[in-house]
Every structure is written in C-alpha cells, then in structure tokens.
Amino acid sequence: MKLNGKGIIIILLAGGVGNRFKSKTNKQLIEINRKTLLEICIENFNKHLKNINIQIVINKSNLNFIKNIANKYNLLKPVLGGITRQQSVFKGLTALKNYNKEYVLIHDTARPIVTFEVLEQLLDFTKKQVNCVAPVIPINDAVRVINDDKINKVLNKENQILVQTPQLCNFKELVSAHKITNIEYEDETSIFLSVGRGGIHTIKGDPMSLKITRKHDLNLLYPHLIDNIYNYITKIGIGFDIHRTDLIKNKHNDNYITLGGVKITNSAPLIGHSDADVLLHAITDSLLGPINEGDIGMLFPPSDKKWKNQDSSYFLKETSLLLKKHKAKINNIDAVIICEQPKILNHSKEMIYNISNILEINPSKISIKGKTSESIGFIGRKEGIAAMVNSSIQVIENISDD
Secondary structure, X not given: OOEEOOOEEEEEEOOOOOXXXXXXXXXXXXXXXXXXXXXXXXXXXXXXXXXXXXXEEEOHHHHHHHHHHHHHOOOOOOXXXXXXXXXXXXXXXXXXXXXXXXXXXXXXXXOOOOOHHHHHHHHHHHHOOOOEEEEEEEOOXXXXXXXXXXXXXXXXXXXXXXXXXXXXXXXXXXXHHHHHOOOOOOOHHHHHHHOOOOOEEEEEOOOOOOOOOOHHHHXXXXXXXXXXXXXXXXXXXXXXXXXXXXXXXXXXXXXXXXXXXXXXXXXXXXXXXXXXXXXXXXXXXHHHHHHOOOOXXXXXXXXXXXXXXXXXXXXXXXXXXXXXXXXXXXXXXXXXEEOOOOOHHHOHHHHXXXXXXXXXOOHHHEEEEEEOOOOOHHHHOOOEEEEEEEEEEEEEOOOOOO
C-alpha cells in the first residue's frame, strides 16, 4: 500500500560537501550495492508515496551526475543550492513557486532510510492547519555540556529530544519565515521558532533514520541500507520427511534416535543413509523451496557415500548459508513430529535451542510440536517417525524484464 502524497512536494537536500565524513566523494553519492545514498533515499519515498514530486537541491560539483539521477527517476529539475543548508532550502522553495502545493517535506539525503510509519504520521497532519511537523526520538544517554573537554553543566534528558527529517511544513508559512530571519538554523522547526510562529508538532521518529555524518554512522547503517534497497516478499516453504524404525536392529545397534540434532533414548533407532533426523531433513526442505534451491535429496543425495551417517546439522547449516547467499530472512518455522514415542514435549526446548543456533535466529521463531497417530497405521505401530514443517521466509522479489 502506498500513501497518497498529492499536494506535497519533497525537497531533498543533497548539496552538502560532508567535511566531517572525510571522503573525496560526497556522502550522498557513496554507493551501497551499486546504488548511491541519494538513489536509495529517492526509492524509499517512491516505495511509500504516490502522486508526489521530488526536487533535489545540489551543489555545482555533481550537477551533471545528479541531473542524470533526476531524469532516471522522473524528478523535477534539480536546483543549485546555497552555501548553507538554510540557503539551500530557500532556493528549493523559490524554485517551486509555480507548482500547486500546500505542504513540502524537507529531507536531508544524509538520512537515506525513510519509513512508511513516519511518512504516514506526517501525512495525517496535512488534514490539519499546522506550520511544521517533525519526527523526534528520545535521548537514552546522559546529556552534558562541555567546555575545553570539561563537563560544566548537566542537562535533564527527560525534556530533551533528537529531531529528525523529513519535516512537513506549510509551504507559504515556511517561505514567509525564511524571508523574515537572516540567522542560520539547523532545521525547519528552528526557523519557525525563531520567528515566533506556533503550530509546531512532533511525531514518533525512527532510530534507524540515522543521519550519516561520519564514516562510523555509515558502518552502523550498512546492514539496514542493504535490506532497504531490496523489495522483500514472503514465501511459504513446506517440508516433509519420514524414516522407518529399525525394529529388529538389522541395520544399527543404537538405542537412540536423533531429532532436531538431539540424541534421544529410544527402543529402536531410525533407518537412514545419514543420521535419519526427520525433523532437520523436513526443515531443510522447507527452507530450500522458497529460494528455489531444490531439495535435500538433490543437494545431498543418498547415493553419495560421503553422506553416510552424516550429522544432519551439516545439511541445515549449508542451507543456512544458501539463505544468506539469497539474502533471505526466516520469519518462522512451524514443525510437527508425528510419532508414538518418544514424547516430543520433553525434548522440544532442546531441539529449538539447537536449531536456532544452527540457523542463527531467535528461538522464538521456531515452534516444535509432537503428535501421535492414535495407534493407527505404521506410525501407530511404531514402525516409523514423520515430520512436517511449514516455514515463512522473506525473499527478494524477482522482477522479470518482460
């Protein structure tokens, strides 16, 4: 679902040189997986909003490059900014004088992550008469004022906040405020406050909307930026496995079975080429399906002697590596083991812990249940054990060229 941004124009500030970032490349043009931070920012707005216009405010050094980006995304003609942020905003506002708009969203491209939740809250205020709305987050650390590297004042963090962008502003009121003040301010809330205008509101911001000021900030945001540039969809995987019980022990001399990587005492072992772990085999298949990597029999065929008596944890670990290769993320795994014995409830917690370690996911994403077949059929006669698994996985949407 997209939010309707009709009547709103977005001004993206991308003219900063980023002295504190200490890079020869403007930080807005740093590439993450072959996309600049500016492009990631634009795509975030386009992903969440419809019926919008975007104008980029730039500096001379990257004029042609950013013009190409603007053409690529069908944006308004880029505008050359000023020496300061405030001057750049005013130049952007001036360039929009002939466009039909009531509100503008002013955003720093150095904050490439823009969420649906923040935009939804901001757009709710377009139904009201407000001058400015800004996303804010609380301060968790202690706040002090220093002078010459010495603390000389304590501030109460309870009434302090961190202010983010994008900030929603009434277009006419913001232009008017800019014309009144000559003092440089860091954001739009400050400008409205400086000229004595009320109607300034706040919404709940997002901690991930971190402003990239130094290289350390980019390192913190990198994994989230990688996720942000892909469009994920949810796929469901199904896995099933069954193994016979070695009732006469003509294959093994063991008095245990392995389920979920956990060895459990049992009157008869299970027969299999590997360790016959029906649960791990079913989970493995349920994870391979959504990423189109075949099944456990294709990747680890029983005809291959090297898998003889193999610990099935290895199969699941290799599948986990394939998930990472596809940048897939597990939502949850829901498993049922069908057997007369052993009693699964006594061992499910250990199985969950073991599987969560193999897949490197939170144990809360795994559910394991035990069911009997009420003494019906071969399972009821204790001649075998089966497992069924449903897995929900987020995978990158594969958009074809046709």
